[in-house]
Each structure stands twice: as C-alpha cells, then as structure tokens.
Amino acid sequence: MxxxxxxxxxxxxxxxxxxxxxxxxxxxxxxxxxxxxxxxxxxxxxxxxxxxxxxxxxxxxxxxxxxxxxxxxxxxxxxxxxxxxxxxxxxxxxxxxxxxxxxxxxxxxxxxxxxxxxxxxxxxxxxxxxxxxxxxxxxxxxxxPIVPDEWRRAGPRVITSDQVFDWTDLPDSVAVVGTGVIGLELGQALHRLGVRVTLFARGGSVVQLSDPLVREVAARALADELDIRFQTEIAALEADADKDGGQVALTSRDAAGNLRTERFSYVLAAIGRxxxxxxxxxxxxxxxxxxxxxxxxxxxxxxxxxxxxxxxxxxxxxxxxxxxxxxxxxxxxxxxxxFPRTQPGLRRTPLTIAFSEPQIAVVGASYKELCVSHSGRFAIGQVSFENQGRSRVMLQNHGMLRVYGEFGSGRFLGAELAGPRAEHLGHLLAWACQAKLTVAAMLDMPFYHPVVEEGVRTALRDLAHHLSKEPEEVCQDCTPGT
Known part of the structure; x- marks a missing residue:
C-alpha cells in the first residue's frame, strides 16, 4: 500500500x-x-x-x-x-x-x-x-440510471440509455418507462425511425414541466404522434425467451386498475438517475x-x-x-x-431543454417554484403557437409559452414552454432572466418579422398587461389562471 x-x-x-x-x-x-x-x-x-x-x-x-x-x-x-x-x-x-x-x-x-x-x-x-x-x-x-431490482431480474433486454448507443441495428419494438428528458427524446426518435414504441408514465408529467397549462398542451401534442400511457405503472416484467430472439413481457396497470400484457424487444428504463x-x-x-x-x-x-x-x-x-x-x-x-477562504462562484440562470418535438424548455424560476417563493406576487403571460405566423409557415404550430413576471418590480422571473425552436427561445429568455431585465425592457428589444420570437413578444405583452393590474388571488395550490 x-x-x-x-x-x-x-x-x-x-x-x-x-x-x-x-x-x-x-x-x-x-x-x-x-x-x-x-x-x-x-x-x-x-x-x-x-x-x-x-x-x-x-x-x-x-x-x-x-x-x-x-x-x-x-x-x-x-x-x-x-x-x-x-x-x-x-x-x-x-x-x-x-x-x-x-x-x-x-x-x-x-x-x-x-x-x-x-x-x-x-x-x-x-x-x-x-x-x-x-x-x-x-x-x-x-x-x-435507476433500474429497480425486480426489473433487472427480467434479463438483459431491460436496458438503460447507456446500452442504446451500442446497438448495431434498430430493434423492432421498445417500451420506454418514463417521460422525462431521456425517455421522451429517445422514445420519439426511435418511433420516427420506424421502431414500435410505447411510453409509460406513472403520473402525468412531461419532462420538467410544472406549469399545468403548458404540460397539458405538450402532452396533447405528443400524444397526437406517440403511444403515451399516462397514469400507468409497470406491474411486472418477465423475460420471454420463447419469442424470436427473446422479448420482454411487460404487464402494465392503468389508473382504473386494468392490467395489460404486451411484448417488446427491449424495455428502456428512463425513470431517473x-x-x-x-x-x-x-x-x-x-x-x-x-x-x-x-x-x-x-x-x-x-x-x-x-x-x-x-x-x-x-x-x-x-x-x-x-x-x-x-x-x-x-x-x-x-x-x-x-480553502478555507472560500467564495461564491457564478451560478447561472437555470435552463433545461428537451429536444423532442415540440421542444420543451424551462427557464429561470419554474411555475412550481414561483408558487412557493412568489405566491400572489407574480403574474403570467402566455401565447399559443397554433396561430403564430412563422410556426404555421413551418407546420410546427403546436405548443404554448408561459412567461412569469414580478408584481411591483416588473422583473422577468422565468418561463415554461413547449413549442418550435424552444432551444433558441429558451436561451434568449435565460439571458434576459440572468440580466435581471424587466418585462418592459424586454419589450423594447428588436423583434424581426416573420420569426418565432414574435411569439415571445406576444406573451410578454400579455404579461405586461397583467403586471399593470393588482394581483387578484394568492397562488396556494398551483392552479392555472393566477
């Protein structure tokens, strides 16, 4: 030694x-x-x-x-x-x-x-x-990656994202358990590449979204394309070696308690790390x-x-x-x-992005966080991308942006969005948040035409309108409309 x-x-x-x-x-x-x-x-x-x-x-x-x-x-x-x-x-x-x-x-x-x-x-x-x-x-x-012990017992066809990138070919079918960033990105990508994919979510969450309206719009847009089973838990996983090449028999239980058994080439565990x-x-x-x-x-x-x-x-x-x-x-x-003369370092404005379609981003303080830290002290502005000009031009007109601002100061606090080009919109909003800009200052910035960013301006205008009024109620249960 x-x-x-x-x-x-x-x-x-x-x-x-x-x-x-x-x-x-x-x-x-x-x-x-x-x-x-x-x-x-x-x-x-x-x-x-x-x-x-x-x-x-x-x-x-x-x-x-x-x-x-x-x-x-x-x-x-x-x-x-x-x-x-x-x-x-x-x-x-x-x-x-x-x-x-x-x-x-x-x-x-x-x-x-x-x-x-x-x-x-x-x-x-x-x-x-x-x-x-x-x-x-x-x-x-x-x-x-987290894989419950009882799932591991179903054999090597229960995998994590780590194994996906060592595949030499695309499989016939994959069950994806979890609708976080990893599960949603990989599940949608595999689906678009011709793999039969079913996504299972124990609750109703979509990636990191906490705003109920944005989450609802995102879930609806994704469900139009993907087989997503919300409020569904995995009851059992069993190896099914009798099938060609081996499969996994997955039994799920929906919110009503109904059981359903299906077979997949792989089960991808994407329930967290x-x-x-x-x-x-x-x-x-x-x-x-x-x-x-x-x-x-x-x-x-x-x-x-x-x-x-x-x-x-x-x-x-x-x-x-x-x-x-x-x-x-x-x-x-x-x-x-x-050490021991420590000093604070630069922690940047939180920014998370899911590269699904629609793309999903959370910037700064989330809706859930603001319901705790700014209860009754923040307003919301929003825009739907359904009729937003550039989004319709690209046939990517689905999703919603909600932006949050502080009463009194008018400072921009954060946003949650599901929509086209969210990876870019998220960066613009994160920079504004870190610069501690007010909503009025953001509206003074240039907006070209026709661009998706005009949707940001629409949401900010809506937010400015609500900030000009006194708060009507306290956000105690994180319900929409506050």
Missing part, C-alpha cells in the same frame, strides 16, 4: 471532475484526478451527444414523411437501421475521442485509477493499493447528509458544511445537466484550492 500526498483530490473524471481539477491547478495547487471507470464524460459517451445524433436521424426521417403537406412528394422512405446506428456510434466515438485527448494532456502522475472511499476527513483509500492524504477533496462521481455517492464512506468524512445520503452543501461555494470537502455535478443531485456540472466543478475546484 503506497501513500500519496496532494493538496486537492478530485474523485471522478467526468465533466465536473475535469473542471474541478483544472480549476484547482489554475489556483496553483497540486491536484490528483481519480477515476474508477472508463474515461470520457457521460455527455459524450451515453448522453447529450449520441442522443442528438439519434434525434438528427429521426428528424431527417420525419421531414420526408411531413414533406407532402408542403406539396413536396419524395419517393418511398427507407430507414436502414444499421446505417443509422453506425453513424451514431461513429460520431459518438469521435466526441469521446475529444474528451480522451483532453485527459491525455493531464500529466500521468496526476491521474490515479481505482475506487476511492473516505477513511477520514482528508484521507482516502483507492482499492487496496493507495492511500491519499489531501488538504481538500472534490466529490464529482456522477450518477447512474441516482447520484453515485454510495460506497464513498461518507460517514468517515464526518459530513452531514440529507435523507437521500447526499452531503449537505452550499450551492454557491459547493462546500459541504464547513469541511474541506466539496461536491459538484450529478453527484449533488441538483441540476443534472452538462453546463451545470462544468460550472459546479469549476467553483468546487477553485474553492478546494483556496
């Missing part, structure tokens, strides 16, 4: 971990980067990039099917599953290669392989070969934990209590998206290097 001494130890070499390592080194400290799994971030290997590659193929197929509505009639559509997945895997490997190139630039003596666990504050053990003594530690261990904090020996680090076993931490410094331990990325279970992981890692690494 060897012993190594360092000033900063970073556990995890994903997006957050690499950001933390670089920040610590930029702070003039010696740092070690510890990894127990393969190098390459979740985003590059099994997340944002390969999923967008699959979605891009699906959009191409969908464009061919939609062309006759414009008077354009292409020839018969043929989807070559092996070619689709070959491009997905090839480009995925290219993105991973960029990450690995970055890892290669890190000095070999700064990289350690093995599973780390705390022996005490500032003291780690890697497997059975190394003891690390560090002045400060950054936990950046990421997260893992769990932070990788188990097995770290956090009890030995003497950290206060929440009810999920995650260290309590300051969201502005990423410091766990008053300790020399910091946490970043998916491991803290706050905002599991790449830009947040990078920001949190940078803040954690910077403060680990300057």
């Amino acid at each position: 060897q012993t190594k001494r360092t000033e900063v130890a970073v556990i995890g070499a994903g997006t957050a971990g690499m950001s933390a390592y670089r920040a610590a080194r930029a702070g003039g400290k010696r740092a070690l980067l510890i990894e127990s799994g393969p190098y390459g971030t979740t985003c590059a290997r099994v997340g944002c990039m390969p999923s967008k590659l699959l979605i891009a193929a699906a959009e191409a197929a969908h464009a061919v099917r939609a062309a006759p509505a414009f008077g354009v009639h292409p020839g018969p559509l043929r989807i070559a599953g092996k070619e689709v997945m070959a491009r997905v895997r090839g480009e995925r490997d290219r993105f991973v290669g960029f990450v690995l190139d970055g890892i290669e630039q890190i000095p070999a003596e700064d990289k350690l392989r093995g599973h780390a666990r705390f022996l005490g504050p500032g003291r780690l053990q890697l497997d059975d070969h190394t003891i690390i003594e560090a002045d400060s530690v950054v936990i950046a261990t990421g997260s893992t 769990s932070p990788n904090v188990g097995g770290l020996g956090l009890e030995s680090a003497q950290l206060a934990l929440d009810r999920h076993g995650i260290p309590l931490y300051d969201k502005h410094t990423m410091q766990c209590g008053s300790s020399a331990v910091f946490i970043a990325g998916d491991a803290d279970n706050e905002r599991p998206v790449l830009p947040e992981a990078a920001d949190q890692g940078r803040i954690a690494g910077d403060n680990a290097a300057r």
